[in-house]
Amino acid sequence: MSNCAIVGINWGDEGKGRMVDLLTGNYDIVVRYQGGGNAGHTVINEYGKFALHLLPSGIFRKGVVNILGNGVALDPENLWNEMQEVMSRGVPLTPDNLKISERASLLLPWHRELDEMEEKRLGDKKYGSTKQGIAPFYSDKYQKKTVLAGELFYPEELRNHLAQIMEWKNLTLTKVYSGEPFTMEMLDEWIKDSCEKIKPYVCDTGEFLKNAQKEGKNIMFEAQLGSLRDLDYGIYPYTTSSNTTAAFAPIGSGLPSAKIDDVIGVVKAYSTCVGEGPFVCEMFGDEAEKLREAGGEYGAKTGRPRRVGPIDLVATRYGVEVQAATHIALTKLDILSSMEKIPVCTHYMLNGEQTDKFPFPLALDSAQPVVEYFEGWNCDISGVRKWEDLPEQARKYVTMIEDAIGCPIKYISVGAERDSIIIK
């Protein structure tokens, strides 16, 4: 038996979905353990191209059981829409290959609305939320003001529970935001149209995982976003509202006794960041525009242009430490092929001094990037499948990153398709 977690090392969008899809061939179970429908894991395989939001990226593999753990923000409406979309494209989803934890808390109909209202209230001080209701959901979960998926099996108790929470939530909606109150009829409709649809998939996934562990099954834990968006270790408050780190996987998956053997940290060959917050290595102007275009750097969920920059060795080293990564998958190396000189952010300047330590979130605003230029390889590498066949400059670039972050780079991705990979 071997367990592995696939996590993002940077700001998210590193290509985790692509790596999960590739590696699930060796695993029996894939578990999403945190975050919600604000993910946009792009997967390209024999069924076509998909941007998965909540479904685990192992859903396309025959024989792999996919689990939504207790740590996720389970939005029944969006999940059901996503399931229908995936099924309509020929991917079978049954209670055998998709299981939802009875202990997952439900994202309630008002969470998305509250997210939107709060971003509007904040105006130009907004957090850059994807408005999927994730922050209001997690706040309510910690206040114990939401319901568990397993409550769907207790319809009467569920209605009473929802009525109590609604009464409390309507105070915020109407008095704080001057919005419209929710009614029980609206909630009944939500139960019928969305919750009832996902109910057949809800079960005791903790028990299932415990048995799988006993039988020696291989389990993969799939994270959303990256180290720098972790609620505790990231660029607070421009983080997400959950823990994106591998250490949270046992808790959020429903297998608190899990020991994770391998943590595969996904790093992009350059940097991107969606939304607000400090992004020290950010590039602007023509250089940035070219990189954004070359990498197709537009959000999978929102379509927003991503902010871009060179690989940031300071942030990446920190991200590797936070994740306790055992290996790295370096993605999108092919995107740098057309650059004659490749910029690399090696250090930060902070208070007149050069540093390689990732600063406290507030100090990031005054940090400046120290950028060095690296010789490019100026040829297409998307067809390369062996380390020895990469141009010397590309190998030097990979080795330079490996040395700087102190973690072996095992996988090098040179294209979005499943087999566009070099295993070192």
Ligand code: GDP
């Ligand atoms: P995730 O959220 O971490 O799974 O990342 P996203 O799906 O948001 O972004 C990664 C994007 O890069 C997707 O469009 C992938 O199809 C694409 N991608 C992943 N790896 C590679 C690669 O090595 N080369 C190229 N050209 N595209 C890649």
